[in-house]
Amino acid sequence: TVLFNRQPSLHRVSIMAHKARVMPFRTLRFNECVCKPYNADFDGDEMNIHLPQTLEAQAEARILMNVKHNLMIPRSGDPLISATQDFLTSSYLITYKDRFLNRAEFMRVCAFFGDAEEAIEIPPPSILKPVELWTGKQVINVLLRPNRQSKVFVNTVVKEKFYSGSGEHMCPKDGWVVFKNSELLCGCLGKTTMGAESKTGLMYSLIRDNSVDIATQCMLRVSKFSSRWISNYGMSIGIGDVTPFKVLMEEKQKMLETGYEQCDEMIGQYERGELVLKAGCNAEQTLESNLNKELSTMRDKAGKILVDSLPRYNAPLIMALCGAKGSNINLSQMIACVGQQTVSGKRMPDGFFDRTLPHFKHYSKQPAAKGFVKNSFYTGLTATEFFFHTVGGREGLVDTAVKTADSGY
Numbered sequence: 583t584v585l586f587n588r589q590p591s592l593h594r595v596s597i598m599a600h601k602a603r604v605m606p607f608r609t610l611r612f613n614e615c616v617c618k619p620y621n622a623d624f625d626g627d628e629m630n631i632h633l634p635q636t637l638e639a640q641a642e643a644r645i646l647m648n649v650k651h652n653l654m655i656p657r658s659g660d661p662l663i664s665a666t667q668d669f670l671t672s673s674y675l676i677t678y679k680d681r682f683l684n685r686a687e688f689m690r691v692c693a694f695f696g697d698a699e700e701a702i703e704i705p706p707p708s709i710l711k712p713v714e715l716w717t718g719k720q721v722i723n724v725l726l727r728p729n730r731q732s733k734v735f736v737n738t739v740v741k742e743k744f745y746s747g748s749g750e751h752m753c754p755k756d757g758w759v760v761f762k763n764s765e766l767l768c769g770c771l772g773k774t775t776m777g778a779e780s781k782t783g784l785m786y787s788l789i790r791d792n793s794v795d796i797a798t799q800c801m802l803r804v805s806k807f808s809s810r811w812i813s814n815y816g817m818s819i820g821i822g823d824v825t826p827f828k829v830l831m832e833e834k835q836k837m838l839e840t841g842y843e844q845c846d847e848m849i850g851q852y853e854r855g856e857l858v859l860k861a862g863c864n865a866e867q868t869l870e871s872n873l874n875k876e877l878s879t880m881r882d883k884a885g886k887i888l889v890d891s892l893p894r895y896n897a898p899l900i901m902a903l904c905g906a907k908g909s910n911i912n913l914s915q916m917i918a919c920v921g922q923q924t925v926s927g928k929r930m931p932d933g934f935f936d937r938t939l940p941h942f943k944h945y946s947k948q949p950a951a952k953g954f955v956k957n958s959f960y961t962g963l964t965a966t967e968f969f970f971h972t973v974g975g976r977e978g979l980v981d982t983a984v985k986t987a988d989s990g991y
Contacts, residue, residue: 583602585643610629654789660780672804677770679756683716725803736784743903755770756768776804837884845877915958920967923954
C-alpha cells in the first residue's frame with residue numbers, strides 16, 4: 583500500500599492510499615474514475631508517492647486512507663468516485679432500446695469486464711427465434727451480478743436528464759431508469775445513474791445497500807467493459823457531426839429575424855422615449871438589460887431546436903445527452919450560432935468614442951455592434967465577431983488566474 587498525492591492538496595481526498603502494482607515503463611497509472619478527487623488529467627500531471635514505513639502507518643493508510651473508504655465526499659455524502667467520460671458514453675450506448683447482441687457478441691462483452699476470469703452465468707436470451715438475441719441491458723445485469731452466488735442487490739429508480747417528462751416506464755426517450763433486484767428493467771444509463779452527482783444513482787445504491795468492496799468491483803468492471811467495448815464500437819467526431827442541415831438553417835434565419843425585429847422595436851421605443859423603465863434603472867440601463875436578455879435566449883433556443891432535430895447517432899449529441907462531456911450550448915455554438923458575448927454580464931463596452939469598434943456607427947445599439955455573434959464556429963466568424971469573441975474569452979482567462987491566486991493566498 584502506498585500513499586498517492588497530487589498538488590495542490592485542497593481537500594483530504596487529494597491524498598489517498600492505493601495498492602501498487604509494478605508495471606513496465608516509468609509512468610504512474612490509475613483508473614480514470616479516481617481522477618475527480620485528485621482533479622487530475624492525463625496531459626502531463628505529476629504526482630507524488632509516499633511509502634509508509636512503520637506498521638502503524640501502514641495500518642492507518644490501509645484502513646483510513648484507502649480509496650474504497652473515500653468513495654463519498656466528506657462534505658455532503660454524495661459519491662465522489664464514479665464513472666466518467668467514455669464510461670458514461672459506453673453505458674449509454676449499450677443500453678439503447680434497440681441494441682441487440684447475438685451469442686458470440688454477448689459472450690465476448692461478458693469476457694471484456696471480467697478479463698475472461700470471472701465465473702459468469704449467461705441469462706436466457708430476450709429473443710429466441712429466428713436467432714437467439716440478448717439486449718444491451720442484459721449486459722448491465724450480468725455486470726452487476728455475474729452468477730447466482732453473487733449477493734449484489736440493487737433497487738433504485740432514477741430520472742435521467744433526457745427523460746421526456748411523461749410516461750415513466752414508457753418514456754419514448756427511455757429516460758426512466760428502474761433497477762429491481764439487480765436487473766435493469768428499463769431506461770438508458772446516463773450521468774444521473776452512473777455518475778457522481780446523485781443519491782439515487784447506481785453507485786450510491788451499491789455503496790449503501792451492499793458494500794464499498796462491491797461498489798469498487800462494479801466500477802472496475804464498468805471501466806474494463808467500457809474501454810474495450812467503445813474502442814471496438816467506434817466513437818469519433820467529424821465535420822459531418824457539426825454540419826448544419828437545411829431545416830436548421832431556415833429555423834435559425836427565422837429566429838434571428840424575429841429576435842432582430844424585437845431588438846429594433848426596443849431600440850425604437852428607447853429613441854422615442856416610450857420604453858417602460860425597470861425598477862431602479864434609467865432608460866439606457868433598461869434597454870441594455872432587455873436587449874441582453876433577448877439576445878442571450880437566442881442561443882438557448884437554437885440549442886433546444888438542435889437536441890430535438892439532430893439524428894441520434896450524432897456524436898456530440900450523444901456526449902451531451904449522457905453527460906459525458908459538453909452541453910446544448912456547445913452544440914449550438916458549433917452548429918447554429920455562437921451567441922451574445924459578454925464582459926462581466928453586460929454587452930461589449932465601448933472601446934472607441936461612443937462605439938465599440940470603428941466598423942460601426944456612433945451610438946449604435948444594434949446587436950452586431952455590441953458583440954452578438956450570429957455565425958457558428960462551422961460557418962466561421964467575421965473579423966468584428968472574432969474580436970468580440972476574444973474579448974469575452976479574455977475575461978474567462980483573467981478570471982481563472984485571479985481566482986486561483988486568491989484561493990491559494
